[in-house]
Amino acid sequence: MRIGVSATSHPSNSKRPLLTVIFVLLVVLGIFGFYAAGNSAATSVTSTTKPMPSGIYSGAPAPGQIVPPAPADVPLPASYAAGTCGNWSLATNPNIAAMVQSHGEIRNCLEVGNDWVMLFVAGPSPADVAVLQCAASDSGCQTGASDLSGLTWDWLTPPTSPQPSSQYAYAASLIEVNSSSHTLLIDANGSVLTLNPSTETFTPETQG
Amino acid sequence: MVRHISNTALKRLGVSVSLVCVISMAGLVSIAGAQSPTPNHTFINDSPPTELTGYPGYTVEVADYGCSDGPSISQIETTANHYIGDQEPTWIAITLEWSPGEYVCNTKASVESLISSLISNIDATHPTYAADYWQGIMLDEEPWFVGTAAGQSTSYSNVLSLNTWITSEMLNATGITWWSNEIANAGGWWSQPEFDNLLTNSFPAPQVYNSVMAGYVAAAASSENLVTWNPNEAAPYNSESFVLGDVSGAPYSAYNSNGALCYWENEFS
Numbered sequence: 398m399r400i401g402v403s404a405t406s407h408p409s410n411s412k413r414p415l416l417t418v419i420f421v422l423l424v425v426l427g428i429f430g431f432y433a434a435g436n437s438a439a440t441s442v443t444s445t446t447k448p449m450p451s452g453i454y455s456g457a458p459a460p461g462q463i464v465p466p467a468p469a470d471v472p473l474p475a476s477y478a479a480g481t482c483g484n485w486s487l488a489t490n491p492n493i494a495a496m497v498q499s500h501g502e503i504r505n506c507l508e509v510g511n512d513w514v515m516l517f518v519a520g521p522s523p524a525d526v527a528v529l530q531c532a533a534s535d536s537g538c539q540t541g542a543s544d545l546s547g548l549t550w551d552w553l554t555p556p557t558s559p560q561p562s563s564q565y566a567y568a569a570s571l572i573e574v575n576s577s578s579h580t581l582l583i584d585a586n587g588s589v590l591t592l593n594p595s596t597e598t599f600t601p602e603t604q605g
Numbered sequence: 606m607v608r609h610i611s612n613t614a615l616k617r618l619g620v621s622v623s624l625v626c627v628i629s630m631a632g633l634v635s636i637a638g639a640q641s642p643t644p645n646h647t648f649i650n651d652s653p654p655t656e657l658t659g660y661p662g663y664t665v666e667v668a669d670y671g672c673s674d675g676p677s678i679s680q681i682e683t684t685a686n687h688y689i690g691d692q693e694p695t696w697i698a699i700t701l702e703w704s705p706g707e708y709v710c711n712t713k714a715s716v717e718s719l720i721s722s723l724i725s726n727i728d729a730t731h732p733t734y735a736a737d738y739w740q741g742i743m744l745d746e747e748p749w750f751v752g753t754a755a756g757q758s759t760s761y762s763n764v765l766s767l768n769t770w771i772t773s774e775m776l777n778a779t780g781i782t783w784w785s786n787e788i789a790n791a792g793g794w795w796s797q798p799e800f801d802n803l804l805t806n807s808f809p810a811p812q813v814y815n816s817v818m819a820g821y822v823a824a825a826a827s828s829e830n831l832v833t834w835n836p837n838e839a840a841p842y843n844s845e846s847f848v849l850g851d852v853s854g855a856p857y858s859a860y861n862s863n864g865a866l867c868y869w870e871n872e873f874s
Contacts, residue, residue: 446776446777447776449776449806450781450783450808452808452828452829452855452857452858453783453806453807453808453829454786454801454804454805454806454807454808454809454825454827454829455805455806456801456802456805457797457798457801457802457825457826458826464826464828464853465638465826465827465828465853465854466638466853467638467823467853468638468639468823468850468851468852468853469638471639471841471847471850471851472847472850473840473841473847474840474841474844474846474847477840477843477844478836478843481836481837481840481843482838482839482840482843483840484840485840486839486840487839487840487841488815488816488839493839502791502815502817503815503838503839504791504814504815504838505814505835505837505838505839506837506838506839506840506843507836507837507838515839518749518791519791519793519794519817568749568791570747570749570791571837572668572669573652573668574837584749584750586749589669589672589674602672602674
């Protein structure tokens with residue numbers, strides 16, 4: 398009521414109570430946010446020395462809860478950095494789509510020395526490592542500027558244990574790149590191996 | 606110790622009030638999805654390096670901990686303390702590798718022991734800086750590393766139990782130090798409810814390397830994400846701008862060494 402009277406009769410003074418209300422609201426919201434985040438997430442833990450921080454994930458969204466909107470069609474990059482897999486590695490490329498169909502999702506794709514490597518997960522085939530060896534004179538292959546998807550990729554089966562169970566598919570993923578030796582450390586179906594793309598050989602890591 | 610916690614609590618209250626404005630604005634401008642505001646700082650996620658300079662923020666990658674090719678605890682502590690001592694925001698990322706019958710490097714118990722030791726060491730080494738710059742422990746939780754041979758239910762329950770434990774543990778760590786989940790669900794072996802439960806109480810730092818992984822992150826609908834991306838992926842997920850555009854919510858925020866509140870992404874190197 399008081400705000401309404403002030404707002405109509407004294408424009409210059411009218412901002413003051415409004416600003417006060419906004420300030421108080423902000424403070425209340427801040428205190429509420431600070432403590433509410435902690436309380437909502439602390440259902441199974443008793444706080445001892447500090448509250449749960451704000452911003453942590455508090456669980457799956459409840460029905461009707463406002464959540465961040467899913468991104469709409471994100472524009473594809475106009476270009477890719479040298480040595481990284483370009484447009485030819487898109488899942489929409491028919492050659493790549495065929496690989497995905499037979500070997501699973503692409504987990505990693507990168508250039509190692511003069512060669513290219515793709516690792517696959519969740520596929521039905523134990524051959525979940527693909528290597529493309531570029532000829533020394535083939536600069537288009539080495540730079541990745543041309544479409545590499547239709548070239549002859551060698552499919553390798555890592556020397557690992559059999560498929561763990563019918564519930565799970567095969568999986569190979571990158572752990573580390575050794576730039577000096579042009580080799581990769583990978584996890585293949587639960588075994589850690591060094592992959593040398595130029596010789597297409599695997600060396601088991603010593604388990605200690 | 607008491608004085609320090611008290612100061613930290615006051616600062617957090619002030620920060621939280623400020624963040625109300627930041628988050629409100631972020632909500633208004635994130636109508637189209639994507640990370641908003643756009644991250645302007647990067648945690649470099651790398652193995653304990655021989656060079657100890659040059660990173661604006663650092664994630665100490667602890668892979669194969671417990672195996673002969675993995676880092677020692679002293680190496681982890683030395684690297685982390687170096688960056689924290691330089692007042693650089695720092696995470697320590699531990700890969701869970703306890704898949705029974707396969708390549709076992711560590712166990713739930715050994716990871717808990719490592720985390721407890723790290724908290725003691727870092728808080729003791731940098732009692733002031735740790736409270737402000739040690740972001741905490743980042744757990745790299747991936748289905749095929751934690752029990753593909755034993756079955757999904759076993760691995761899931763064990764990992765969830767670890768997450769409950771670390772939440773309690775972090776309540777006793779000083780300052781802002783907390784835990785994050787660098788979860789990866791490329792094969793879709795964890796169901797969406799399991800994925801959501803594993804993220805609960807963490808700062809999500811999901812690995813987003815393909816459309817399947819992006820889908821789980823989108824469905825979890827976290828209001829905040831520290832997006833982990835990797836240049837060694839197939840297009841377009843090897844593009845920083847694409848991945849940041851493909852994940853909703855606000856980015857993780859933390860102060861940099863200059864005292865500025867920055868928005869962060871996490872690049873696997």
